[in-house]
Amino acid sequence: MLNVIKTVAxxxxxGSFGAHGSSLAFTPIVAGADACDVPICDIQETLDQLMNMxxxxxxxYANNLVLEHAKTKDVKVLKNLVDFGRKLQAISIEMGDxxxxxxxxxxxxxxxxxxxAKYSAMNGEAIxxxxxxxxxxxxRYEVIQYWHQMIFSLEDVEILEEIISFGTLAKDYSAxxxxxxxxxxxxxxxxxxxxxxxxxxxxxxxxxxxVRLNKTDRRMLGFDRIVVLDSTSSKxxxxxxxxxxxxxxAFSFNHATIIGNKVSGTNxxxxxxxxxxQFNFDRTSGEIQGxxxxxxxxxxxxxxxxxxxxxxxxxxxxxxxxxxxxxxxTMKGAILGVEGELSIxxxxxxxxSASFVSNNGQIILxxxxxxxxxxxxxxxxxxxxxxxxxxxxxxTSGVIWKGATFSTQNGEVNPAYFKPFY
Numbered sequence: 001m002l003n004v005i006k007t008v009a010x011x012x013x014x015g016s017f018g019a020h021g022s023s024l025a026f027t028p029i030v031a032g033a034d035a036c037d038v039p040i041c042d043i044q045e046t047l048d049q050l051m052n053m054x055x056x057x058x059x060x061y062a063n064n065l066v067l068e069h070a071k072t073k074d075v076k077v078l079k080n081l082v083d084f085g086r087k088l089q090a091i092s093i094e095m096g097d098x099x100x101x102x103x104x105x106x107x108x109x110x111x112x113x114x115x116x117a118k119y120s121a122m123n124g125e126a127i128x129x130x131x132x133x134x135x136x137x138x139x140r141y142e143v144i145q146y147w148h149q150m151i152f153s154l155e156d157v158e159i160l161e162e163i164i165s166f167g168t169l170a171k172d173y174s175a176x177x178x179x180x181x182x183x184x185x186x187x188x189x190x191x192x193x194x195x196x197x198x199x200x201x202x203x204x205x206x207x208x209x210x211v212r213l214n215k216t217d218r219r220m221l222g223f224d225r226i227v228v229l230d231s232t233s234s235k236x237x238x239x240x241x242x243x244x245x246x247x248x249x250a251f252s253f254n255h256a257t258i259i260g261n262k263v264s265g266t267n268x269x270x271x272x273x274x275x276x277x278q279f280n281f282d283r284t285s286g287e288i289q290g291x292x293x294x295x296x297x298x299x300x301x302x303x304x305x306x307x308x309x310x311x312x313x314x315x316x317x318x319x320x321x322x323x324x325x326x327x328x329x330t331m332k333g334a335i336l337g338v339e340g341e342l343s344i345x346x347x348x349x350x351x352x353s354a355s356f357v358s359n360n361g362q363i364i365l366x367x368x369x370x371x372x373x374x375x376x377x378x379x380x381x382x383x384x385x386x387x388x389x390x391x392x393x394x395x396t397s398g399v400i401w402k403g404a405t406f407s408t409q410n411g412e413v414n415p416a417y418f419k420p421f422y
């Protein structure tokens with residue numbers, strides 16, 4: 001049985017005084033069937049009826065829909081409202097309605113686009129297309145903030161990658177049309193946080209790479225190692241290009257981003273050369289190839305292989321979900337080949353602070369980081385220079401925290417272990 005189309009019939013129009021002189025009440029024609037599941041079942045029929053009414057009635061009809069569907073999340077309903085709102089606005093302009101009438105029809109469409117951009121399934125290009133249709137910077141910022149907040153509860157790698165894709169397109173579009181810089185900063189912050197979360201969930205990107213340059217440039221310091229690090233600080237994902245022969249950092253990038261198998265970053269500076277890089281990597285083999293360029297030289301290409309990845313430490317399963325009581329306290333073990341104690345405390349929700357003190361007291365390292373209870377992982381960073389990752393795993397002699405440290409200063413990787421409290 002066909003669904004009955006809810007149309008605006010002349011007999012169903014009741015005129016009464018309202019905000020702009022009159023308002024409309026619409027009664028669907030009932031013929032023994034269920035009504036359709038969108039607000040405007042027959043858009044053309046409804047528009048035909050509205051064309052025979054006053055501009056006040058057209059305004060009030062649009063206004064009623066704006067108020068009724070301000071918080072609607074149903075994608076099918078929202079698409080219906082966008083289509084109808086745009087067509088009503090075009091008719092209102094064509095008929096010579098005053099500006100406030102056609103503007104209300106536009107508001108109906110724009111509000112629906114805003115909600116579509118927030119409540120549709122995350123697809124980077126599709127959400128960006130909706131973002132570009134929004135009529136104000138405030139609405140564009142609202143979409144960015146909505147998806148930014150979603151990052152912290154997400155554990156789906158594919159969705160995070162789509163958010164990064166959306167953020168990149170949104171940032172570029174916002175700059176292109178001349179939005180205030182805070183819109184672009186909001187998009188950049190979202191991209192950065194999504195990249196860090198992505199690395200946390202699938203840290204195959206994080207680690208040390210050995211690389212070779214296809215050519216050298218005398219105006220640029222060469223490098224033979226790249227270290228990718230989740231800093232667990234305001235710098236988020238950092239990438240360091242190292243020259244191991246002279247133990248010096250050639251380039252350093254903060255807030256790097258990851259989209260699929262591509263890692264990229266930019267460093268803009270007035271106190272030194274600005275630079276940018278990008279490289280693609282093979283998740284299975286660990287091979288990478290990319291380019292780097294500065295204001296002082298030509299683009300230089302490099303290729304290389306992964307020497308170490310944090311993903312290797314996540315192999316196997318935790319014997320159980322770790323709890324706060326497994327973390328807070330002091331453990332005996334060793335890092336960097338030095339024995340000592342690692343004390344961990346939490347002074348802020350979901351953030352863990354730690355200090356390693358060697359047995360002879362000569363080495364003291366302070367860390368900050370996070371835990372992943374289901375995976376049984378502690379991930380800590382010292383001053384954006386040393387990363388310590390420990391996995392709670394069963395061994396031949398019982399359960400132990402085992403892992404490694406790696407450095408952004410020299411790219412060296414060293415084993416680490418600590419005994420649980422019991």
